[in-house]
Structures are given as C-alpha cells and as structure tokens.
Amino acid sequence: MIIRQAPDLHGSxxxxxxxxxxxxxxxxxxxxxxxxxxxxxxxxxxxxxxAKSPFVLDDKRTPLEDITHYNNFYEFGxxxxxxAKRAPGRLRTRPWTVRVEGECGKPGTFDVDDFIxxxxxxxxxxxxxxxxxxxxxxxxxxxxxxxxxxxFDPNSRARFVAFQTLFDPQQMPEESSxxxxxxxxxxxxxxxxxxxxxxxxxVGLYGDILAPQNGAPIRLVxxxxxxxxxxxxxxxxxxxxxxxxxxxxxVAPSEYGxxxxxxxxxxxPRWSQAKERRIGEFFRRxxxxxxxxGEQVAGLYTGMDLKKYF
Amino acid sequence: MGAEDRRRHFLRPVxxxxxxxxxxxLAVQGTLGxxxxxxxxxxxRFLGDWALRLLxxxxxxxxxxxxxxxxxxARYRRMAGLWAFAYASLHVSxxxxxxxxxxxxxxxxxxxxxxxxxxGMAAYTLLVPLAVTSTEGMLRRLGGRRWRRLxxxxxxxxxxxxxxxxxxxxxxxxxPLVYAALLVAMLxxxxxxxxxxxxxxxxxx
Numbered sequence: 001m002i003i004r005q006a007p008d009l010h011g012s013x014x015x016x017x018x019x020x021x022x023x024x025x026x027x028x029x030x031x032x033x034x035x036x037x038x039x040x041x042x043x044x045x046x047x048x049x050x051a052k053s054p055f056v057l058d059d060k061r062t063p064l065e066d067i068t069h070y071n072n073f074y075e076f077g078x079x080x081x082x083x084a085k086r087a088p089g090r091l092r093t094r095p096w097t098v099r100v101e102g103e104c105g106k107p108g109t110f111d112v113d114d115f116i117x118x119x120x121x122x123x124x125x126x127x128x129x130x131x132x133x134x135x136x137x138x139x140x141x142x143x144x145x146x147x148x149x150x151x152f153d154p155n156s157r158a159r160f161v162a163f164q165t166l167f168d169p170q171q172m173p174e175e176s177s178x179x180x181x182x183x184x185x186x187x188x189x190x191x192x193x194x195x196x197x198x199x200x201x202x203v204g205l206y207g208d209i210l211a212p213q214n215g216a217p218i219r220l221v222x223x224x225x226x227x228x229x230x231x232x233x234x235x236x237x238x239x240x241x242x243x244x245x246x247x248x249x250x251v252a253p254s255e256y257g258x259x260x261x262x263x264x265x266x267x268x269p270r271w272s273q274a275k276e277r278r279i280g281e282f283f284r285r286x287x288x289x290x291x292x293x294g295e296q297v298a299g300l301y302t303g304m305d306l307k308k309y310f
Numbered sequence: 311m312g313a314e315d316r317r318r319h320f321l322r323p324v325x326x327x328x329x330x331x332x333x334x335x336l337a338v339q340g341t342l343g344x345x346x347x348x349x350x351x352x353x354x355r356f357l358g359d360w361a362l363r364l365l366x367x368x369x370x371x372x373x374x375x376x377x378x379x380x381x382x383x384a385r386y387r388r389m390a391g392l393w394a395f396a397y398a399s400l401h402v403s404x405x406x407x408x409x410x411x412x413x414x415x416x417x418x419x420x421x422x423x424x425x426x427x428x429x430g431m432a433a434y435t436l437l438v439p440l441a442v443t444s445t446e447g448m449l450r451r452l453g454g455r456r457w458r459r460l461x462x463x464x465x466x467x468x469x470x471x472x473x474x475x476x477x478x479x480x481x482x483x484x485x486p487l488v489y490a491a492l493l494v495a496m497l498x499x500x501x502x503x504x505x506x507x508x509x510x511x512x513x514x515x
Contacts, residue, residue, distance in 0.1 A: 070347035078482060081346060134348055180482045251481045270426050270477065272416060279347045283411060 047141050047204045053122040055198070061125065062136035064206050066279050071213045072130065073232060074181065075165065075172035083213035091171050091212040091233065098218060102162075102239035105153030112217045116203055119143045123207070124200060124221075129262045129291045131226035133284075135276045140221055141204030146195040149237070154191065158239035161194040163187045163220060163231045181251060187220065187231035188244040188258065190300075198223060198296050224293040226260045257310040261301070262291035266310045325386055329393040332360045333400070350408045357401035358430075362471050364394035366492050369468055373499045388444055391464070395441040398434050398471075426477035433470035436463045465500070468493045 073083035076090070094113065101107040121141050128136045149161065167184035169176035175183040193199065200221040203210060210216035215232025222229050228248050238244075248256035255269050264274045264287040275284040290297050301309075336356055339345050345352040368390035375383040410417050420427040440461055442448070449457050472493050475486040 066347035080348070134351070255480075267423065270424050272419060272424070275413075275416065277348065277350065277409075282350075282408075284413070 046207050047116065047121055047209060049121065050141050050204075050207060051120060051122045053124050055124040055126065057125040057127060057137055059125075059127075059137045060280075061139055061206075062279050067136060067138055067205065068211045068213060070279065072132075072228065073213055073215070075174050075183070075185065075233075076213065077174060084211075086173065087212035090173070091166075091216065093210075093212060093217040093233075096217045096235075098234055098237060100149075100152045100237045103155050103158040103241060104239045105155060107152060112203065115218070116209075121204070126200075126221060126223035127288075127291050127293075128221075128223065128227055128230075129276060129287065131228055131256065131260065131268060131273075133268075133271060133273065133276045133287075135278045135287075137278070139206055140200060140202040141207060142200050142202035142218075142221070144197055145199040145201050145220070146197065148201060149194060149239075152239075154239045157241045159191055160240045160243055161189050161191060162236075162238040162240050162244035163189075163234050164236040164238070165231055166233050166235045182247060185231060185247045186244065187229055187246050188240075189222065189229075190243075191239075192300055193222070193297075196297055196300065198293055224261055224290040224297045226256075226262060228256065229260050259301075259306075259309050261297075261306065261310075262287060263289060263306055263310065265289075266307055322385075322389075325389055329364065329389070329396075332356070333397075350404070354401060354404045354409055357397050357404055358475070361394055361397035361401050362475060362489055364390055364397055365464075365468055365471060366489060366496075368394050369464065369493065369496045373496055376503070392441060392444055395437050398437055402431075402434050426474055429470050429477060430474035433467045433474055436467040436470070440464060440467075465497055469497070 069084045070080045071083040072080065073087065076083040076086040096112040097109050098112065098115075099107075099109050119142075121143060123139055123141050125137060125139045128138045163186065165185035166172065167175060172183075174181075189199065200223075202215075202219050202221045203217060205211065205214055210219065215230075215234075218234050219232040220230045220234065243258060246256075246258060248260075249258050262273075267273055273287055276287045277284050288294075336345075336353060340349060340353060343349075368387055371383050371387040371390060375381060406412065406417060421431050422428070440463060443452060443457065443460060452460065469490070472486060472490040475489060476483050479486055
C-alpha cells in the first residue's frame with residue numbers, strides 16, 4: 001500500500017465518506033474505519049493511474065479546503081458553506097448510474113465505478129470562473145466528454161446535449177420545494193460544444209474522488225463557461241434536437257443565457273464581469289475572454305453576436 | 311439620581327455594547343480566518359446585513375414606543391440610527407477599499423449601470439445628512455419642524471436599502487422580502503397615524 005504524505009490537506013474532511021461510500025460493504029463497522037490513520041484512508045480513496053494532460057494551468061492551485069468549502073450547490077442550501085455541511089452524509093454517491101439516451105444509436109447506462117475503472121483518467125488544471133465574479137484554479141480528474149458521448153452513437157438529430165442532476169429531496173433537501181427553482185437542476189450544451197476537447201467529465205479532484213459538495217460522483221466541467229454550466233451529480237445525459245431548457249436560464253433568462261460563455265465585455269445585469277476575485281487573492285484580476293480558452297473554443301462561436309447570445 | 315435615571319445610565323452602555331458585538335465578531339473572525347474562502351465578500355455582506363437590521367430597529371422605535379407605551383424608548387432611536395449609519399459606512403468602505411480597492415472607474419460604472427448598486431449608494435447618501443444633523447445642537451439650529459421634515463428622508467433610505475438587497479439576490483428573495491415587509495409595515499403605521507392626527511386636528515378646529 002502506498003501511503004502518501006498530505007500535510008496540507010484535510011484528509012479527515014474528505015476521505016472518510018469517500019472511503020466508506022465505495023467500501024461500505026467490506027467494513028465491519030464504523031469503528032474499524034475510525035481506527036485507520038487518516039493518511040491510509042486518503043491513499044485508498046485516491047484515484048489510480050491518473051495521467052498528465054496538456055491542459056495543466058501553471059497558476060497556483062486553489063487549496064482543497066477552499067474548493068470543498070465554498071460551493072454553489074443550491075440543492076443543499078444557498079449559502080456557500082452549506083453544501084460542505086449538508087451534502088456529506090446525505091448524498092449517496094455509490095452505487096450511481098448515469099443514463100444516456102435520446103437521439104443516439106446505442107442508448108444505455110453506465111455505473112460510475114465501472115466507468116472510473118475502465119477510463120484512462122487524466123488530470124486537468126482548469127480556471128473556474130463563477131458568474132458571481134470569483135474564480136479558482138482546480139485540478140480535476142476525469143475524462144474528456146466527447147469520446148464518452150461518441151460511444152452512444154449520437155445521430156444526426158442530436159444537435160444538443162441535455163444534462164440532469166439527481167432528483168431526490170431525501171438526499172438533496174432543497175429539492176423538496178419547487179416554489180422558486182424547477183428542480184432537478186438541468187444544463188445543456190450544443191453538440192459541438194460538448195465534443196470540444198475542453199469539455200470534461202470530472203470524477204475527482206486533487207487526485208481523490210470528488211467530495212459530495214463538489215458534485216460527486218460525476219460532474220461536467222466546461223471551463224470557458226461560467227461555473228453554473230458545469231452541472232453536478234449527473235444522472236442523465238440526453239441527446240436532443242432542440243435547445244434544452246436549463247435551470248438558471250428558466251429562472252432568470254435576462255441574467256443567465258444558454259451559452260453563458262465567460263465574457264468580460266458583457267456585464268451581468270447586476271454587476272460587471274470585467275474583473276474577478278480569485279479566491280485567496282486580494283486584488284481583483286481582469287477576466288479573460290472565454291476564461292482564457294479562446295484558442296480552443298472561439299471557433300465554436302464565429303459569426304455569433306455574443307452580446308445577444310450571452 | 312433617581313431609579314429611572316440609574317436605569318437609563320445603565321442601559322445606554324449595554325445598548326452600545328450590543329450594537330458593537332457584530333463588529334467585534336467580524337474582527338475576531340477576520341483575524342482568525344473564520345470568514346471562509348472569500349473573506350472580503352463575507353465582510354461586505356455581513357456589514358450590509360447589520361446596517362439594514364439596525365435601520366429597521368431604528369425605524370421600529372417610534373411605533374414600538376407608542377404601541378407598547380414605552381416613552382423612554384425614544385432616546386434609543388438616535389443610538390440605533392447612528393449605529394445603522396456606522397455599519398452602512400463600514401459596508402460602503404469595505405466595498406470601496408477591500409472589494410474594489412479604489413477602482414473608481416469600476417465603482418462609477420457599477421453605480422450608473424447596475425441598479426442594485428445605484429439603490430444602495432442612494433440609500434447611503436440619504437443617510438449622511440441624517441447622521442450629520444443627529445446632534446442636539448443641529449436639532450436646535452434647524453428647529454424641530456425642519457429637523458423632523460429632513461429626517462423623514464429615512465423613509466426613502468430604508469426602502470432603498472431593502473431594494474438594494476432584493477435586487478442583489480439571484481432568485482430566492484424571501485429573506486430580503488422579510489426586511490421589505492417590516493419596512494412597509496412601519497411606513498404604513500406612520501402613514502396611518504399621520505392621517506389620524508390630521509383628522510383629529512381638523513375635528514378640533
């Protein structure tokens with residue numbers, strides 16, 4: 001067994017649940033788990049054989065403590081510290097099945113653990129820009145989305161991809177009221193956006209499996225778009241012909257467009273998007289067009305008026 | 311010194327201390343790193359929350375005094391109002407210094423283009439003359455009638471502050487609506503009692 005040193009990580013904060021969710025059946029009891037030193041548990045929860053990828057940003061990475069304790073995951077509450085308090089222990093991330101269906105030749109399902117075992121996992125260090133004008137640098141672990149979608153053989157009518165988060169008010173308490181938000185959370189991409197090499201399905205963070213508050217066990221990451229496009233805890237992926245409804249666009253269409261590409265020249269109706277505060281820094285830094293990923297994605301939008309299709 | 315006076319002298323520092331407590335909490339949390347991953351945002355919001363709460367408290371003093379028959383409450387109105395102004399000043403300062411770091415171009419842009427900042431800045435601007443004229447000396451200099459008329463500005467500042475909060479929130483405006491409802495209730499109370507006074511004045515003529 002490899003025991004890794006992790007002095008600056010709060011192993012006790014993230015690993016016990018990630019260890020027990022996948023190994024609950026093997027555990028004699030909670031005491032057995034508690035008896036293990038936290039570093040051992042951490043090593044067990046780490047994802048194996050993670051390859052480096054070309055998409056590794058050089059910037060200083062946001063500490064895991066901040067990534068796991070400053071979250072917008074409204075299914076667990078509107079305050080940023082609530083997901084970390086309420087998601088662990090409520091969200092059952094194993095076993096977890098994702099359904100892929102709609103306009104495709106081979107609809108089907110996959111189990112997340114199988115998926116992790118069979119995939120060539122890679123690490124990508126991406127900028128993460130929230131629509132609220134704060135940002136992070138996050139080392140995700142996962143696989144590019146495009147090749148996963150191709151396995152289900154989308155047909156020519158598959159012009160968009162619709163994603164859906166788990167709907168279970170028992171696990172996600174805020175889903176019990178649909179007064180304000182039309183749960184479940186939904187998101188969507190145009191098919192060419194989904195096939196772009198940057199679009200990523202993450203199952204891990206900092207080499208470990210995802211913490212529940214970060215969208216475990218599997219989530220989307222589209223780093224050139226505002227963070228809310230990167231839907232968490234996905235249970236369904238559907239190929240569709242028409243642009244699918246998405247939660248924030250339904251709730252406040254004037255504030256959250258379907259595209260929601262990071263764009264410093266198009267203000268949010270309530271604040272400027274020209275600058276952002278990177279978590280951990282005092283001075284705001286200028287926001288980059290497409291969050292700095294123009295080289296990879298600008299071609300998707302040639303000829304489009306990005307003020308109209310914000 | 312009578313019992314009444316002693317109670318008054320005892321209560322004043324207690325009320326001051328109570329108003330100071332949130333600020334102390336913020337200072338301690340800020341020093342210990344207890345404000346989370348985005349301490350600047352946390353501080354700005356915390357100060358704004360307390361400015362609005364104390365503004366509601368200041369506005370509640372008169373209706374409470376009349377409804378509950380507690381005339382001695384009157385002396386706490388100025389205290390609450392000035393503390394509300396203190397938190398509002400810290401809130402605006404935190405926005406200018408910590409959040410934007412004197413980026414006047416952005417601040418100006420936000421005030422002009424974004425209505426939630428416009429409303430907040432307008433509310434704060436209206437509070438400034440009230441704070442300046444809050445002393446006994448200013449009351450005398452202005453005369454009671456003019457002073458009272460000037461201080462009615464608070465009935466504009468309060469709703470603007472609540473609107474600032476409503477417009478800041480993404481979709482779930484239940485919490486800011488609580489403040490708005492409280493303000494509306496107190497405004498309605500004032501309007502009704504002013505109408506009654508008018509009627510009484512007409513009848514007694």
